[in-house]
Amino acid sequence: MPDIAALYTNHYDETEVYRQVSALLDALHVPDDVKPGMKVVLKLNLLTGRAPEYCVTTHPSVVRAVALYLREHGITDITAADSPGGPFTVEALTNIYKACRMLPLEEEGLLKLNRDVSWKTVSCPEGFTVKSFNRISVIADADYVINLAKMKTHGMVRFTCGIKNLFGTIPGLQKPEMHYRYPNLKEFSHMLVELARSAHPAVTLVDAIDAMEGDGPHGGTVRHVGLLLASRDIFTLDYVAAQVAGIDPLSVGMIADAVENGLVKEKEISYPLDTPKPLEVPFTLPKATDILFLSRFPAFLRKPVQKVASVLFHPVPKLDPSKCVGCGRCAESCPRHLITVSGGKAHFTRKDCISCFCCQEMCPMKAIGVKRLLG
Numbered sequence: 001m002p003d004i005a006a007l008y009t010n011h012y013d014e015t016e017v018y019r020q021v022s023a024l025l026d027a028l029h030v031p032d033d034v035k036p037g038m039k040v041v042l043k044l045n046l047l048t049g050r051a052p053e054y055c056v057t058t059h060p061s062v063v064r065a066v067a068l069y070l071r072e073h074g075i076t077d078i079t080a081a082d083s084p085g086g087p088f089t090v091e092a093l094t095n096i097y098k099a100c101r102m103l104p105l106e107e108e109g110l111l112k113l114n115r116d117v118s119w120k121t122v123s124c125p126e127g128f129t130v131k132s133f134n135r136i137s138v139i140a141d142a143d144y145v146i147n148l149a150k151m152k153t154h155g156m157v158r159f160t161c162g163i164k165n166l167f168g169t170i171p172g173l174q175k176p177e178m179h180y181r182y183p184n185l186k187e188f189s190h191m192l193v194e195l196a197r198s199a200h201p202a203v204t205l206v207d208a209i210d211a212m213e214g215d216g217p218h219g220g221t222v223r224h225v226g227l228l229l230a231s232r233d234i235f236t237l238d239y240v241a242a243q244v245a246g247i248d249p250l251s252v253g254m255i256a257d258a259v260e261n262g263l264v265k266e267k268e269i270s271y272p273l274d275t276p277k278p279l280e281v282p283f284t285l286p287k288a289t290d291i292l293f294l295s296r297f298p299a300f301l302r303k304p305v306q307k308v309a310s311v312l313f314h315p316v317p318k319l320d321p322s323k324c325v326g327c328g329r330c331a332e333s334c335p336r337h338l339i340t341v342s343g344g345k346a347h348f349t350r351k352d353c354i355s356c357f358c359c360q361e362m363c364p365m366k367a368i369g370v371k372r373l374l375g
């Protein structure tokens with residue numbers, strides 16, 4: 001029976017967050033499996049270097065609370081890690097740790113921030129179709145992984161929480177390569193489910209005190225939800241988290257794939273603490289994935305309408321040149337190499353675009369929007 005431990009909490013006050021996180025991890029009986037001497041890794045969402053108030057990254061108060069809790073249970077080898085968007089280098093990590101205000105946690109002696117940029121191939125014989133993944137060494141070598149995700153909308157996959165957070169276990173620019181290998185949303189979603197099955201974090205904790213809606217996972221707007229959620233069952237947790245956000249879980253490819261593969265136990269959930277409720281006003285979806293109009297059609301018409309719509313409403317990136325500073329981060333992230341920078345601006349070739357929106361995700365200036373043939 002999957003336990004979803006949830007607690008409503010309104011702000012990132014360190015003492016309050018520590019109290020709530022401790023209650024969540026107690027409810028999941030984490031002290032029963034952590035032992036002194038273990039190498040514990042906290043897998044954060046550090047997509048890019050943004051201050052915590054922008055809600056792009058896991059909030060430092062949440063990371064701090066988990067590290068403190070582990071220390072109080074005798075764990076001293078704690079490393080916070082992620083492979084953010086862009087190159088996986090010590091320099092890039094250092095800048096991101098600083099911008100996301102993670103450095104004080106290390107200075108306080110609570111944890112180490114990972115600076116090992118090596119990676120390993122890990123075989124996953126239990127995978128349905130994918131039998132190995134390249135994974136950053138710090139995660140590959142961990143005894144125990146706690147997945148600290150952020151609740152956000154996402155331009156390609158619609159909604160990101162626990163499952164998608166594990167995409168950051170794949171090293172640096174190998175992530176765009178994965179988009180190249182799995183170019184359509186269905187294949188990509190299935191790969192994410194395989195990745196989550198094989199990474200198998202002991203616990204996933206979702207920071208949804210302040211989340212992100214709209215053009216996430218980077219360029220959206222802050223949405224206060226006031227909730228922390230945790231579970232040992234990452235798939236059922238994401239299912240519940242999507243419902244909280246007012247998003248149909250089956251409209252999120254990776255959750256639908258997990259349901260199809262019998263990984264979501266939505267009928268057996270128990271809530272040992274608060275019972276999370278869907279928001280009265282659902283999250284605003286990213287422009288790239290907003291196909292809610294389909295729900296206005298009778299069920300038997302949705303498939304043919306979707307077919308026509310996928311051509312007419314197919315989203316591609318659109319540059320706002322007045323915001324572009326020519327930094328090239330979009331070009332670096334494009335799995336199809338469709339972007340060049342010249343004259344201080346990005347230029348897009350849209351033929352062969354797979355609408356992954358990695359470019360939009362990585363643009364620090366919010367210069368990339370969405371365009372469709374219609375709409």
Ligand code: SF4
Binds near residue numbers: 352353357
């Ligand atoms: S142009 Fe943007 S959306 Fe299109 S393939 Fe490249 S990164 Fe993906």
Ligand code: SF4
Binds near residue numbers: 325341
């Ligand atoms: S579109 Fe954004 S990421 Fe790309 S060059 Fe311009 S500012 Fe940089």
